[in-house]
Amino acid sequence: MVHISDGILSLPVLAAGWAITIALLAVALWWSKKKGNLEEEIPKLSVMTAAFFVASLIHIPVGPTSAHFILNGLVGVILGIFAFPAIFIGVVLQAVLFQHGGITTIGINTVNMGIPALIAGGIFKAGCGGILSNRNEISAGIFGALVGGLAVVLTVIFTAVALIATSKEAFFEIAIALTIAHIPIIVIEAIVTGSIVVFLLKVKPELIGSI
Amino acid sequence: MVNYPEIDRYSALDSPMHRFDPRAKIIAFLILIFAVVLLPDLKLAFIGFIGAVLFLIASKLPLRFALQHIKWVFLFVVPFIVIMPFTVDGTEIFSFYGLTMTYEGLEYGILVAVRAISAVILVLPMIATTRFDITIKALDRLKMPNMLVQMFMFTYRYIFVFVVEFQRTWRAMVARGFKLKTSLYALKTIGKALGMLFVRSYERGDRVYQALRSRGYTGSPRTLVEFQMHASDYIWAILIIGFAVSLYVIPFAGVS
Numbered sequence: 126m127v128h129i130s131d132g133i134l135s136l137p138v139l140a141a142g143w144a145i146t147i148a149l150l151a152v153a154l155w156w157s158k159k160k161g162n163l164e165e166e167i168p169k170l171s172v173m174t175a176a177f178f179v180a181s182l183i184h185i186p187v188g189p190t191s192a193h194f195i196l197n198g199l200v201g202v203i204l205g206i207f208a209f210p211a212i213f214i215g216v217v218l219q220a221v222l223f224q225h226g227g228i229t230t231i232g233i234n235t236v237n238m239g240i241p242a243l244i245a246g247g248i249f250k251a252g253c254g255g256i257l258s259n260r261n262e263i264s265a266g267i268f269g270a271l272v273g274g275l276a277v278v279l280t281v282i283f284t285a286v287a288l289i290a291t292s293k294e295a296f297f298e299i300a301i302a303l304t305i306a307h308i309p310i311i312v313i314e315a316i317v318t319g320s321i322v323v324f325l326l327k328v329k330p331e332l333i334g335s336i
Numbered sequence: 337m338v339n340y341p342e343i344d345r346y347s348a349l350d351s352p353m354h355r356f357d358p359r360a361k362i363i364a365f366l367i368l369i370f371a372v373v374l375l376p377d378l379k380l381a382f383i384g385f386i387g388a389v390l391f392l393i394a395s396k397l398p399l400r401f402a403l404q405h406i407k408w409v410f411l412f413v414v415p416f417i418v419i420m421p422f423t424v425d426g427t428e429i430f431s432f433y434g435l436t437m438t439y440e441g442l443e444y445g446i447l448v449a450v451r452a453i454s455a456v457i458l459v460l461p462m463i464a465t466t467r468f469d470i471t472i473k474a475l476d477r478l479k480m481p482n483m484l485v486q487m488f489m490f491t492y493r494y495i496f497v498f499v500v501e502f503q504r505t506w507r508a509m510v511a512r513g514f515k516l517k518t519s520l521y522a523l524k525t526i527g528k529a530l531g532m533l534f535v536r537s538y539e540r541g542d543r544v545y546q547a548l549r550s551r552g553y554t555g556s557p558r559t560l561v562e563f564q565m566h567a568s569d570y571i572w573a574i575l576i577i578g579f580a581v582s583l584y585v586i587p588f589a590g591v592s
Contacts, residue, residue, distance in 0.1 A: 130412040131373045132451025139373075154483055167483060168548055169541035171490030176537035178491065179498040180530050182338040186518055196530075203534070214487050218495075221463045221471075222341035224405050224456050228366065229373045295444055298423040299415055313523060320527025321534070329535045 127195060127284050127307070128219060128226025128234050135291040142233025142287070146213060149239065153210045166207070173204060174211040178218060187309045195310075197238045198276030199318050201246025202269070202333055208242040209235070233287050241279035245272045253333070266323040273318020274311050281307045338499050338506075341492075343405070344468045346397050353395035353465040357569040358474035364576035365391075365462035371580035372454045378443055380583055381450040387579050388457040395461040402460055409456045413449040420445035468492060473561050482556060490544075497540075498533060505529050 134142075157166055177200055184191040201208040213235045219225040226234050249272045253265075285300035325332050347354070353361070372384040392402060421429075426440030463471060472492065476485040509529060516522055 130409050130452045131369065131455030132413075132453075133416070133448050136374055150481075150484070154481060157483070163483065164554060165545055167486050168490055168545040168553075169538075171487045172494050172537050172541035172544055173534070174487065174491045175494030176498050176533050178495055179338060179502055180533065182499075183502075183526070183530075185523075185526070186516065194530075210484065210487060214484070214491050217488070218341075218491065221459065222343045222468075224408050224459060227373070227452070227455055228369050228459060229455065295420060295424050295441075299419050302415060302419060309518075313518075316520065316523045317527045317530070320524040321531045324528045324531030325534065328531065329538065332534065332538055 127237060127280050128216065129230045129237075129284060129287065131227030131229050133291065133296075134230060134233060134287060138233060138287050138291050139229055140232075142230070142236050144232070146232040146235045146239070149209050149236075150213060153206055156206055170204065170207050170211060171214075174214050177211065178215050181215065181219070185313060187313065192310045192313070194317065195238060195277055195280065195314060196273070196318065197242040197280060198245035198249075198273035198314070199269075199321055201242035201244070201276065202249045202272060202318075202322070203246075205246055205250070206243065208246055209239045212239040212242055237280050237283040237287065241276040241283065244279060245276040248272055248275070249333075262323050262326060265326050266319040268319075269322025270315040270319030273322075274315030276318075277307065277311045277314045281311070338502055340496060340499055341468075343464050344466065344471075345464075346401060347465060347467045349396055349465075351394060351396035351465065352568070352572065353391070353461045355568065356465070356572050357563055357565050358466045358470055359477055359563055360565060360569045360573040361462055361466070362471070362474055362478065364573045365458055368576050368580040369455050369458050369462075371583055372458065373451050375447075375451060375583060377587065378447050378450070380587065381447055381454065383586075384583055385450050385454040385457075388454040391461045391576070392457050395465050397460055397464055401464075402457070405460060405464070406453065406456050409452050413452045416448045417445040420448075470561055474563065477563060494537070494540075494544075498537060501536065502529075502533055505532065 157163055160166070177196060180196055181194050184193050197208070197212060200211055204211050213231075216226060216231055216234045216238065220228055220231055220234075249268065252268060281304050285304055288296040288300040288303070322333060368387075372381070372388065375381045375384055421437045421441040422435050424438055424441030424444055426438035429437045429439055429442070431437065466474070469489070469492070472485060472488045475488070476482075506529070509525070514522070514525060516526075
């Protein structure tokens with residue numbers, strides 16, 4: 126539900142979304158070129174992106190309805206700055222393959238999910254030093270859950286802001302309804318992200334510490 | 337549990353939209369989608385909607401397939417139609433128990449829904465009439481940055497691999513008695529299954545890179561598809577873009 130469809134947002138909001146997305150994609154591209162090994166990075170990054178995409182196709186029952194994973198916090202934790210191009214690819218593919226979200230809203234949807242991913246990744250990186258070195262699973266799980274939940278909270282806030290920026294008078298109540306509807310999803314994402322972080326710490330610690 | 341992307345399932349049919357050059361098709365329909373999405377007026381939005389349906393008919397895609405792909409957008413626009421008539425101020429239609437339904441709110445809600453549905457309908461003749469790998473190659477010819485084109489190619493390819501892989505994991509979990517519920521235990525277990533998916537994909541990424549390297553991969557894609565514009569491609573492109581422009585010219589011409 127956090128992918129906004131076509132036909133809802135105003136031109137300034139859509140344009141701002143595209144501008145920020147293109148600028149951040151350019152930064153990620155520049156960054157990867159500076160690091161040098163682009164031809165090595167692309168296949169690895171794409172394979173991970175595909176895995177995240179498949180994870181986002183899984184539907185989880187939430188009371189009477191169902192929701193699907195976003196996992197943008199985890200994308201940020203694992204891919205670092207490359208989370209942004211990965212989420213861009215995911216948003217485009219969701220829009221063209223499944224018609225979730227819209228074509229004109231690719232920019233703003235990438236911003237809404239990608240920037241929280243970068244923030245979550247940054248916080249995790251800043252706070253994870255001690256956790257990763259002494260492999261404290263409980264604190265890693267709690268920290269992972271907080272970061273995973275935070276990413277969805279930010280995504281919902283960004284989405285609400287995009288709606289309100291289009292028309293405060295018309296969309297305010299809808300933005301509130303959208304936010305309330307996402308509370309269970311925030312909890313689910315937090316639990317699942319925490320559980321994935323604990324699992325990766327045991328099985329493949331370089332995945333969450335290396336990038 | 338998870339499904340394959342099947343957007344290009346009917347890309348082998350024959351219709352004017354299928355024969356339309358993918359590059360021109362993407363550009364023309366993108367312009368039309370942006371035009372329809374920003375229409376300010378309900379009458380014009382309905383004209384855009386009718387145009388979208390006509391292009392869908394021209395693509396000869398089966399109705400069932402089209403509806404399957406269009407239905408998701410309803411989930412998103414229904415709240416707009418239901419909530420907005422009661423929250424936007426304006427001329428009252430009727431009121432009960434303090435809830436007032438307004439004409440303006442209803443009109444705005446319907447406008448949002450018509451624009452959203454028209455845009456989704458237009459995605460189908462644009463994307464579903466070409467094999468998706470050829471669409472990506474068309475994006476390459478349209479000068480999309482190389483890194484993104486390659487990410488699209490690899491990601492699209494490996495989505496199918498991981499769908500199969502996750503389905504296998506899922507079957508194994510269910511065979512051992514796992515039931516999907518909204519419980520802490522179930523969510524933690526799904527987390528572990530997903531964690532395994534990421535570990536596998538991480539290791540696979542390494543192998544994919546090694547395999548590509550050994551075949552001479554240097555980071556730039558080579559494609560065997562050549563595109564060529566014919567007279568009919570120009571005619572369709574002009575028709576679609578002309579329709580997009582006319583949606584904005586009509587109100588000034590005083591026709592509507």
